[in-house]
Amino acid sequence: MTTATQMFLSSKSLINNPNNSVAGIMSDVELTSCSAMSRSFLLKAETNSNITKSASWNKYNQDLEKFVCRVEDCPKMSWRSLVCSRCGRIVKQNIAKLTCLSPYCRDDECIKNRVRIAQAYFEALKIKSPNLLHIIFGFAYINRFTDEEKEKQARVFSLLEKEMERLGTPLHMVAVRDIKEIDLKPLTPLYVHYHTANLPVKDWRKFRQNLYRAREKIIKKSGVEFSFKFKHYRNQRGLFKYFAHRVAGVFGI
Numbered sequence: 001m002t003t004a005t006q007m008f009l010s011s012k013s014l015i016n017n018p019n020n021s022v023a024g025i026m027s028d029v030e031l032t033s034c035s036a037m038s039r040s041f042l043l044k045a046e047t048n049s050n051i052t053k054s055a056s057w058n059k060y061n062q063d064l065e066k067f068v069c070r071v072e073d074c075p076k077m078s079w080r081s082l083v084c085s086r087c088g089r090i091v092k093q094n095i096a097k098l099t100c101l102s103p104y105c106r107d108d109e110c111i112k113n114r115v116r117i118a119q120a121y122f123e124a125l126k127i128k129s130p131n132l133l134h135i136i137f138g139f140a141y142i143n144r145f146t147d148e149e150k151e152k153q154a155r156v157f158s159l160l161e162k163e164m165e166r167l168g169t170p171l172h173m174v175a176v177r178d179i180k181e182i183d184l185k186p187l188t189p190l191y192v193h194y195h196t197a198n199l200p201v202k203d204w205r206k207f208r209q210n211l212y213r214a215r216e217k218i219i220k221k222s223g224v225e226f227s228f229k230f231k232h233y234r235n236q237r238g239l240f241k242y243f244a245h246r247v248a249g250v251f252g253i
């Protein structure tokens, strides 16, 4: 990471990565990582309802139906064994299970695969610093995470990257999107936030000051409110392990 780096990991981007070591059926439904349990019930509820009958809705409905089926079929998917390429004998049985890789899926093997894939992704970044600065960026509570919302947030990050560079304290970070569902806010329950791991900064006071300055300027310019919270330096391994679980849709860790 010699230049400012931002990677927005959704499970979708992980699944679509051809370098994944674990194959599985892909899902074309946009995937986010938090509150996967409740979201999967929501999906089912939507699939079963008959709100509108437009052509596009039907297409959406079919996709949802397919998606729900995949998640349900996940435990039945086959295991892969290690086979000798010369003689075809099984060297080691059931080393990995094929799974649906959806973050909504609660199957144990599927969760393990998702965590493994995410961890491999972070390892492949080959970041040398043993410690990274954990900063959380949060946006206003909403009731649906739409494409429009996603674009707004991406724009904030690109402005932030430019502004921090201009101020002489560039960001070098990896970001993972996380969505938390807050029951106490039934109308706008979704808190979309990003866990980011930043390379150590030389001048902490200046970096912090500039981040506050950049934030103010960007909120004025874009009209999009956001906040950030410093969570101290953390050991890279531990932090990426935490990130991998967020990406995989595993919570409470």
Ligand SMILES: [Zn+2]
Residues within 6 Å of the ligand: 071, 074, 075, 099, 100, 101, 102, 105, 106, 107, 110, 111
């Ligand atoms: Zn699964």
Ligand SMILES: [Zn+2]
Residues within 6 Å of the ligand: 178, 179, 180, 193, 195, 246
């Ligand atoms: Zn979070």
